[in-house]
Amino acid sequence: xxxxxxxxxxxxxxxxxxxxxxxxxxxxxxxxxxxxxxxxxxxxxxxxxxxxxxxxxxxxxxxxxxxxxxxxxxxxxxxxxxxxxxxxxxxxxxxxxxxxxxxxxxxxxxxxxxxxxxxxxxxxxxxxxxxxxxxxxxxxxxxxxxxxxxxxxxxxxxxxxxxxxxxxxxxxxxxxxxxxxxxxxxxxxxxxxxxxxxxxxxxxxxxxxxxxxxxxxxxxxxxxxxxxxxxxxxxxxxxxxxxxxxxxxxxxxxxxxxxxxxxxxxxxxxxxxxxxxxxxxxxxxxxxxxxxxxxxxxxxxxxxxx
Amino acid sequence: xxxxxxxxxxxxxxxxxxxxxxxxxxxxxxxxxxxxxxxxxxxxxxxxxxxxxxxxxxxxxxxxxxxxxxxxxxxxxxxxxxxxxxxxxxxxxxxxxxxxxxxxxxxxxxxxxxxxxxxxxxxxxxxxxxxxxxxxxxxxxxxxxxxxxxxxxxxxxxxxxxxxxxxxxxxxxxxxxxxxxxxxxxxxxxxxxxxxxxxxxxxxxxxxxxxxxxxxxxxxxxxxxxxxxxxxxxxxxxxxxxxxxxxxxxxxxxxxxxxxxxxxxxxxxxxxxxxxxxxxxxxxxxxxxxxxxxxxxxxxxxxxx
Numbered sequence: 001x002x003x004x005x006x007x008x009x010x011x012x013x014x015x016x017x018x019x020x021x022x023x024x025x026x027x028x029x030x031x032x033x034x035x036x037x038x039x040x041x042x043x044x045x046x047x048x049x050x051x052x053x054x055x056x057x058x059x060x061x062x063x064x065x066x067x068x069x070x071x072x073x074x075x076x077x078x079x080x081x082x083x084x085x086x087x088x089x090x091x092x093x094x095x096x097x098x099x100x101x102x103x104x105x106x107x108x109x110x111x112x113x114x115x116x117x118x119x120x121x122x123x124x125x126x127x128x129x130x131x132x133x134x135x136x137x138x139x140x141x142x143x144x145x146x147x148x149x150x151x152x153x154x155x156x157x158x159x160x161x162x163x164x165x166x167x168x169x170x171x172x173x174x175x176x177x178x179x180x181x182x183x184x185x186x187x188x189x190x191x192x193x194x195x196x197x198x199x200x201x202x203x204x205x206x207x208x209x210x211x212x213x214x215x216x217x218x219x220x221x222x223x224x225x226x227x228x229x230x231x232x233x234x235x236x237x238x239x240x241x242x243x244x245x246x247x248x249x250x251x252x253x254x255x256x257x258x259x260x261x262x263x264x265x266x267x268x269x270x271x272x273x274x275x276x277x278x279x280x281x282x283x284x285x286x287x288x289x290x291x292x293x294x295x296x297x298x299x300x301x302x303x304x305x306x
Numbered sequence: 307x308x309x310x311x312x313x314x315x316x317x318x319x320x321x322x323x324x325x326x327x328x329x330x331x332x333x334x335x336x337x338x339x340x341x342x343x344x345x346x347x348x349x350x351x352x353x354x355x356x357x358x359x360x361x362x363x364x365x366x367x368x369x370x371x372x373x374x375x376x377x378x379x380x381x382x383x384x385x386x387x388x389x390x391x392x393x394x395x396x397x398x399x400x401x402x403x404x405x406x407x408x409x410x411x412x413x414x415x416x417x418x419x420x421x422x423x424x425x426x427x428x429x430x431x432x433x434x435x436x437x438x439x440x441x442x443x444x445x446x447x448x449x450x451x452x453x454x455x456x457x458x459x460x461x462x463x464x465x466x467x468x469x470x471x472x473x474x475x476x477x478x479x480x481x482x483x484x485x486x487x488x489x490x491x492x493x494x495x496x497x498x499x500x501x502x503x504x505x506x507x508x509x510x511x512x513x514x515x516x517x518x519x520x521x522x523x524x525x526x527x528x529x530x531x532x533x534x535x536x537x538x539x540x541x542x543x544x545x546x547x548x549x550x551x552x553x554x555x556x557x558x559x560x561x562x563x564x565x566x567x568x569x570x571x572x573x574x575x576x577x578x579x580x581x582x583x584x585x586x587x588x589x590x591x592x593x594x595x596x597x598x599x600x601x602x603x604x605x606x607x608x609x610x611x
Contacts, residue, residue: 037473039476040468087427091427096418096423116400116472116475119395119400119401122427126427126431127430127459127462127468130431130459131459134453134455134456134459135452135456142452143448145448146438146448146452149434149438150434150438150439156430158344158428162428163340166343169420170342
């Protein structure tokens with residue numbers, strides 16, 4: 001741990017993230033050009049290029065670089081996970097789902113383009129994510145690209161994002177005691193952690209990582225994914241809407257089960273610290289300098305304020 | 307009929323394939339926790355009335371080049387998953403607002419709009435996952451698997467079926483003078499799935515670009531042909547009067563033009579196939595030929611509806 005801390009010291013996380021966010025933004029901009037029918041492509045770009053911290057693409061690229069790959073190998077996969085993330089936000093915000101008006105401080109996709117276009121833009125982003133990985137990944141063996149696509153497919157559907165959203169919907173309006181920590185963890189492992197895991201694992205695969213490295217990074221990502229959600233829940237009860245860029249306290253209003261509600265705020269904070277430690281433990285065997293971004297990303301997710 | 311047609315028992319071929327495809331789809335979507343989403347997915351994918359035309363066309367195309375069925379089945383089944391996903395979303399209240407599909411309540415009517423959206427969102431990736439998990443890479447090299455995946459994504463994506471659905475929604479009442487729009491929507495909504503199905507057969511086989519392009523044009527023509535003939539059949543059932551479907555080709559252009567269009571499409575589709583006969587022989591191409599005639603004749607019933 002001491003060594004890890006030292007390695008992080010010499011690493012400028014902020015400039016790393018800015019640099020990756022810029023190159024990802026540029027790649028996304030190019031991947032979704034404005035063409036006919038304009039409205040669908042505008043809607044796709046509206047949500048995809050809205051900014052955001054690009055945590056998932058950064059994780060993908062950092063994992064690729066950790067196992068010795070160049071950033072360019074992982075860029076299509078990094079764009080794909082952001083497309084999937086965006087698609088799931090567009091669909092989750094729909095009136096028939098979470099009915100959100102605001103996302104990243106801007107009106108949600110369906111508020112601007114209508115529900116029909118929002119559904120289609122989400123579907124189109126989902127398709128594009130796969131097309132992009134399949135067509136735009138260069139310098140990686142087809143076998144590895146196929147493996148990466150398998151990971152991406154798995155973390156979206158009934159073993160990933162969709163499963164999490166289903167159980168989340170089903171648990172709404174139920175008593176905290178009735179839902180329990182296991183179900184809560186199920187929701188977040190699927191709704192949040194799965195895609196973070198997919199991001200890291202895809203990065204490691206296209207970067208040329210060995211099986212053992214991929215699996216270690218998978219465990220890192222699972223911890224970071226849960227951590228992400230625990231922190232999100234904590235922020236939801238401790239911050240204002242303005243600070244968050246989305247409707248704060250919504251989880252409370254919607255009667256959603258959250259970690260602070262189930263285990264109390266203090267215990268949720270301790271849980272977050274445990275997850276951060278566990279995540280970093282998985283990085284011990286890797287080259288220290290290369291591990292710095294993923295170490296810092298875990299801290300960033302643990303300590304972020306919005 | 308084309309001189310390249312040979313006698314072929316399409317009904318037996320198709321019926322046998324339906325049974326195999328249904329079995330594989332059944333196995334591909336087991337019911338697990340959280341059950342409701344699996345049930346919603348199964349409701350649409352395992353529809354007894356489904357004709358399984360996309361997978362059958364995919365397998366028939368791949369068989370021209372001698373691809374073993376076992377290697378084509380994962381892609382064939384995935385076509386049904388993707389097809390179901392797109393139909394579920396098309397039926398939503400904010401889209402076509404269809405309460406029924408193939409004579410049964412539509413997915414969201416039974417499972418709710420939220421589950422219907424999620425069922426679609428889950429079926430798209432399941433299709434991709436099914437292909438990469440079950441396609442034997444010793445038979446189909448990975449670079450071809452990637453081409454198939456890209457083709458699927460193109461077909462359903464923002465310039466494919468999603469584009470067709472969008473333009474259809476925005477030109478809701480189908481005014482007869484907007485001919486280009488109607489053609490576009492027909493090609494995208496009904497031609498794209500068939501194009502993708504036929505093209506994937508060629509891609510799995512590693513067929514030459516020109517051959518894949520031929521299969522694309524064939525599939526697209528057959529897909530639109532099916533729809534035009536459906537419209538004609540509907541108008542005949544209704545005695546030519548009051549065709550309910552506002553987007554019906556017959557309602558827009560009249561019966562005579564619909565019949566002429568059908569004949570053109572039939573010829574177009576067969577012309578594309580003629581190019582394969584010299585190289586692969588009549589027998590290999592027979593299923594695809596008989597598919598075209600079936601689209602017009604509907605000489606037997608497949609599926610339960």
